Amino acid sequence: MIRVAIAEDHQSLIDGIKLFLEQEHDIEVVGTANDGEALLKLVKLKQPNVVITDIRMPKLDGIEATKCIKAILPHTQVLAFTMYDQKAAVKQMLEAGVSGYLLKNSPLDEVVKAVRAVYNGHRYYDANINIEAEDNSNTKSKGVLTKRQVEILRLVAQGKTSREIANELFIGIHTVDTHRKNMIKILGLHGKGELMRFAIEAKYKFLP
Amino acid sequence: MAKDGLLPAVERLSKNASGINNLKVEVQSFGLDQRLENALEIAIFRIIQELVTNIIKHAKATHAIVHLTNHDNKLNIMIEDNGVGFDPKQLPKTTKGMGLMSIDRRVEHWEGNLTIESELGNGTTIIIDIPV
Numbered sequence A: 001m002i003r004v005a006i007a008e009d010h011q012s013l014i015d016g017i018k019l020f021l022e023q024e025h026d027i028e029v030v031g032t033a034n035d036g037e038a039l040l041k042l043v044k045l046k047q048p049n050v051v052i053t054d055i056r057m058p059k060l061d062g063i064e065a066t067k068c069i070k071a072i073l074p075h076t077q078v079l080a081f082t083m084y085d086q087k088a089a090v091k092q093m094l095e096a097g098v099s100g101y102l103l104k105n106s107p108l109d110e111v112v113k114a115v116r117a118v119y120n121g122h123r124y125y126d127a128n129i130n131i132e133a134e135d136n137s138n139t140k141s142k143g144v145l146t147k148r149q150v151e152i153l154r155l156v157a158q159g160k161t162s163r164e165i166a167n168e169l170f171i172g173i174h175t176v177d178t179h180r181k182n183m184i185k186i187l188g189l190h191g192k193g194e195l196m197r198f199a200i201e202a203k204y205k206f207l208p
Numbered sequence B: 001m002a003k004d005g006l007l008p009a010v011e012r013l014s015k016n017a018s019g020i021n022n023l024k025v026e027v028q029s030f031g032l033d034q035r036l037e038n039a040l041e042i043a044i045f046r047i048i049q050e051l052v053t054n055i056i057k058h059a060k061a062t063h064a065i066v067h068l069t070n071h072d073n074k075l076n077i078m079i080e081d082n083g084v085g086f087d088p089k090q091l092p093k094t095t096k097g098m099g100l101m102s103i104d105r106r107v108e109h110w111e112g113n114l115t116i117e118s119e120l121g122n123g124t125t126i127i128i129d130i131p132v
Ligand SMILES: Nc1ncnc2c1ncn2[C@@H]1O[C@H](COP(=O)(O)OP(=O)(O)OP(=O)(O)O)[C@@H](O)[C@H]1O
Pocket: B054, B055, B057, B058, B059, B081, B083, B084, B085, B086, B096, B097, B098, B099, B100, B101, B124
């Protein structure tokens, strides 16, 4: 059973998500809160597996709340619930330790997907909001991929097929395909198309 | 191993193998925070141990990377080295090759599959997928 807590200052939004999540046999909503302080109390009391939290909230914002949650319950996974215009705040949420973020206007089954993903130890980044693309500091992603993976990504961005990449790098095609699949997993992407898009958007980072 | 799990054991192995014959072994892992079935963890560790031993014995490599990537329903293990490489097609004909052949059998036992991609002069990659 995945035990979920939700924090949002709009009760109607909470109600909608709660109703939807509770139709899933493996998900239980253990409590909801309308501000950061109430969220912390709730988390201490119920120790949920997953917390979905707004960023801007009264009393204590989602960033501070996330830091506290990760400090007291490091195994609780936090998902940031955000609007299109909050990229800077989402970055701060990532630094505070969230495992993913999703847009408030995502379809509800995306919410379910995100909850399951972070519960299983994966990251979940809503494909409709690209934080990395604007991140010039590029500190977090450094070292996540190996040199070879970055080489492959650079060629993916050029639209090359696995066979072409294999020939160019003097490695096997199965090696290339496996790296592509692994990178999709490691970067929290969904499918080849998203890897291609990530590669193109991140292209400037690969320049020497 | 039984206590710490697969990942710390592989990291220890890579540390111990680093420095031998100028070799550096690194580990890239993803999604391994949850433990696998104990027998499977031990089997996987032994396989990685033999593959790293092969690199030390045969590859003359300076760099090797052990990738462990959890894809929810399967674990992908990929070991790359930048050594001398060999012709995998020659394998079954040699009288040697007990190592790789027996690894292949063990992977099959766990209903996984193994691919060897190697070429003389261009290093070796061993790729194993095992359902978890
Ligand atoms: N990483 C590698 N780089 C270069 N050659 C390799 C590598 N791995 C295996 N080989 C070649 O493949 C052959 C077969 O390897 P395998 O592990 O099956 O047998 P072995 O290491 O020779 O003997 P054993 O493992 O039984 O001690 C090796 O003899 C070697 O020529």
